[in-house]
Amino acid sequence: MPKIVKPLTAAAVANARPKGKGVNKLSDGFGLFLLVRQNCAKEWRFRYTRPNAPGVDEITLGVLPQMSLADARKKREELRAMVAEGVDPKAEQKRLAEAENEECGNTLFAVAEKWAVIKKTQVQEKTFAKEWRRLENHLFPVMGDLPIEEVNIPVAATKLQFLDEAGKHDTRRKVVGYLREITRFATIHGLLPYNPLTDIPEAFPDYDSENQPTIPPAELPHFLEDLRKANKNIVTKLLIKWQLVTMVRPGESVTAEWADINFDKREWVIPKEKMKGQKRKKRMHIVPLSDQALAILEKMKAINGHCPYVFAGRNNPKTHMNSQTANSAIKDIGYKNRLTAHGMRSIASTYLNDEGADGDVIEACLSHRGKDEVRSIYNKSTFFERRIPVMQQWGDYVESCSKFPLVD
Structure with missing residues (x-):
């Protein structure tokens, strides 16, 4: 008899924390689960049995707070229907992404990878790894798939405001700085006619920088x-x-x-x-x-x-x-x-x-x-x-x- 999974509640999702030194997985049933990482980042994933090949696979649906519990469940039902029709969600996602890339040219993530090649030569290896992790955790999940020509101040301000809402003002400031470097790189290499993010700092509240704690x-x-x-x-x-x-x-x-x-x-x-x-x-x-x-x-x-x-x-x-x-x-x-x-x-x-x-x-x-x-x-x-x-x-x-x- 299959195990009966108790559906998640909004409160359980909001209060979810990492488990020990590893990640925490909270199941909502029918393949949907919430993955909580050590840095408290939360992402929705869907686990399913491959319709055209042996074994199971997983696909990321979105991250909190951009995707709510209700949104994740709706997406799960869409993917379950695809699997029932013999369509592999992950393979379909890859096919659509490749098709979109051919249509719209360079995505922000693709340009960022090219920028990274130059950035690695300018800073120490540990510093770059730390900067890239910030982008992986906070920028790429919400903007990585955008065509580079669609990146502008209103879009970036909307997509990244969740960091200020979470009180992570220094993180947002650093992510915005890297994002502006990436669009500057795109401008220099002819992918954009001008840097659309030159004035982006003015789009965010001017919070005091979070200095290192000290004593008098x-x-x-x-x-x-x-x-x-x-x-x-x-x-x-x-x-x-x-x-x-x-x-x-x-x-x-x-x-x-x-x-x-x-x-x-x-x-x-x-x-x-x-x-x-x-x-x-x-x-x-x-x-x-x-x-x-x-x-x-x-x-x-x-x-x-x-x-x-x-x-x-x-x-x-x-x-x-x-x-x-x-x-x-x-x-x-x-x-x-x-x-x-x-x-x-x-x-x-x-x-x-x-x-x-x-x-x-x-x-x-x-x-x-x-x-x-x-x-x-x-x-x-x-x-x-x-x-x-x-x-x-x-x-x-x-x-x-x-x-x-x-x-x-």
């Missing part, structure tokens, strides 16, 4: 005391302090190599390959090492001096620690949604600005490029000599915030 400098003593008392190994604690006093990003801090450290010159040279940014714009960054940074290195030399990396991996000493180690530790000691490893850079910036340090020098300490692109092209100064006392000033403040020796 006045709370640094409490943080350092919480870190001292935390049940974390000494290397993780020193990693957090190293990132704090050097003002670098998480990915740069864990990839520090002994070969990049010059103790005599009190310098840490970070090769451009390890720096954030587009490949053609990245440049080497030299960090002046304060007394506090050197003290951390001396402590780490006794622990990992035989390894290539300062913060070597526990299981494989030939590689480095995970860039998320500091984040996880900070979260574990009670600073979830209050501070991140990247947010520690903001503590330094706030303190130094409040103390009256030169803004350009502070930005150079953070390895930030100026927002004025024209000025950045001509101004190649790294303010290295002027950064030396500023980095020491910051190191001294961090040490003054600790009740106990910073490196104990």
Whole structure:
């Protein structure tokens, strides 16, 4: 006797969440089910027995919230009728898509794939993979099949407003930025007469950017005391302090190599390959090492001096620690949604600005490029000599915030 499946309710669909570390499948019966992914994205799928071949197959019907439960059920009945008539829904979908592509030329997705070939050469591999996943999750399901010539501001604003409605303002901002890059690519290669999305940012509300959580400098003593008392190994604690006093990003801090450290010159040279940014714009960054940074290195030399990396991996000493180690530790000691490893850079910036340090020098300490692109092209100064006392000033403040020796 076949298993009786209880139909889904609108509330069950709205409240559906991933299951453990995998996806969650909620059946509505007659082949229709809701697939909930780890990122909470929800899509409707239809499972059916192939009418002209052995076995079963699945086809995606749509995603929430664009396709409601009622819409999914209606689509299911249409596909069940097709199967009953001997038509394979997936094969038919492919046939129609190919026919449409021949009629309308390039789809947004097809153009995006061509754009991706160029984009991959401009950014790091991990960065591109992250950007492409955003497009796969949020753009292609709602606009990927559109002919490129039908992409315009009203269409994009309507199709992507669900991200703002879900409170994902930064995600929407990034997706819109990539979409505008794709249409610009289409314009450059003669697929469009002009870029129709030049002014698209004005079509959305101007929400504040979601910055990395951070704490004010006045709370640094409490943080350092919480870190001292935390049940974390000494290397993780020193990693957090190293990132704090050097003002670098998480990915740069864990990839520090002994070969990049010059103790005599009190310098840490970070090769451009390890720096954030587009490949053609990245440049080497030299960090002046304060007394506090050197003290951390001396402590780490006794622990990992035989390894290539300062913060070597526990299981494989030939590689480095995970860039998320500091984040996880900070979260574990009670600073979830209050501070991140990247947010520690903001503590330094706030303190130094409040103390009256030169803004350009502070930005150079953070390895930030100026927002004025024209000025950045001509101004190649790294303010290295002027950064030396500023980095020491910051190191001294961090040490003054600790009740106990910073490196104990």
